[in-house]
Amino acid sequence: MALFGLFNTQKKEAANLGGNLLVDIHSHLLPGIDDGAPTMDHTIGMLRKFEELGYQKLIMTPHIMSGVYDNTSEIIVQKLEEVRKVSHDLGLKLQLEASAEYYFDETLFDRIRRKDLLPFAGNHILFEFSFRNQPSQVEDIVFSLKSAGYQPVLAHFERYLYFHPSIEIARSLRERGCYIQVNLNSFTGHYGADVKNQAIRLLKAGLIDILGSDCHRIQHLELLQSSLKDSVFHQLMTLKVKNREFF
Numbered sequence: 001m002a003l004f005g006l007f008n009t010q011k012k013e014a015a016n017l018g019g020n021l022l023v024d025i026h027s028h029l030l031p032g033i034d035d036g037a038p039t040m041d042h043t044i045g046m047l048r049k050f051e052e053l054g055y056q057k058l059i060m061t062p063h064i065m066s067g068v069y070d071n072t073s074e075i076i077v078q079k080l081e082e083v084r085k086v087s088h089d090l091g092l093k094l095q096l097e098a099s100a101e102y103y104f105d106e107t108l109f110d111r112i113r114r115k116d117l118l119p120f121a122g123n124h125i126l127f128e129f130s131f132r133n134q135p136s137q138v139e140d141i142v143f144s145l146k147s148a149g150y151q152p153v154l155a156h157f158e159r160y161l162y163f164h165p166s167i168e169i170a171r172s173l174r175e176r177g178c179y180i181q182v183n184l185n186s187f188t189g190h191y192g193a194d195v196k197n198q199a200i201r202l203l204k205a206g207l208i209d210i211l212g213s214d215c216h217r218i219q220h221l222e223l224l225q226s227s228l229k230d231s232v233f234h235q236l237m238t239l240k241v242k243n244r245e246f247f
């Protein structure tokens with residue numbers, strides 16, 4: 001009876017893991033176009049690891065940052081096709097899609113006006129702020145995206161140290177219709193104790209809309225794998241987030 005109970009618990013945990021780790025919407029796996037996977041071999045190694053973790057779909061999001069990563073929608077789609085072909089030839093089952101992680105600077109407003117964006121799930125746009133300087137037009141960019149018919153998704157809110165320890169901006173952005181994405185590895189302490197604490201604040205306050213791996217290299221996935229038994233991950237796995245909706 002005790003054994004049966006244990007089996008049931010394990011089965012239930014596995015099902016829950018599958019829930020929020022089914023679809024990832026933030027990663028840097030397309031080879032050679034940003035600071036993520038440098039080569040196709042690295043890409044394939046990470047894809048295999050994602051499959052091992054139970055993921056079924058990845059929306060890959062290379063950086064687009066003016067003057068640093070001048071990726072275009074065409075470059076990204078071409079890379080996606082290359083990765084899809086290799087992945088298919090190797091018998092991998094992951095569904096692969098691509099979008100981008102847009103760096104917020106003055107060029108983003110113009111890009112929105114020109115609709116020069118590569119959304120995921122129809123109209124979702126992942127965007128990020130500088131890690132160093134607090135942006136001054138936080139509400140404006142959300143308004144601008146919403147007005148143009150896009151669904152803004154702010155990448156890794158917990159990693160912007162200039163907002164710490166407040167989470168009020170996350171609350172206010174959500175009220176304006178922006179989704180808040182948090183990195184899974186923030187809960188492992190990978191980005192430091194302050195980022196971990198901020199992620200936990202967001203979790204406790206119910207301000208997390210989407211979880212993401214923000215995977216740049218295989219070590220990110222190995223760390224995630226080794227942390228899945230931590231108690232905070234049990235909470236994360238049952239958290240009502242939107243990841244499943246992107247399947």
Ligand SMILES: [Fe+2]
Nearest residue numbers: 026101155214
């Ligand atoms: Fe990222």
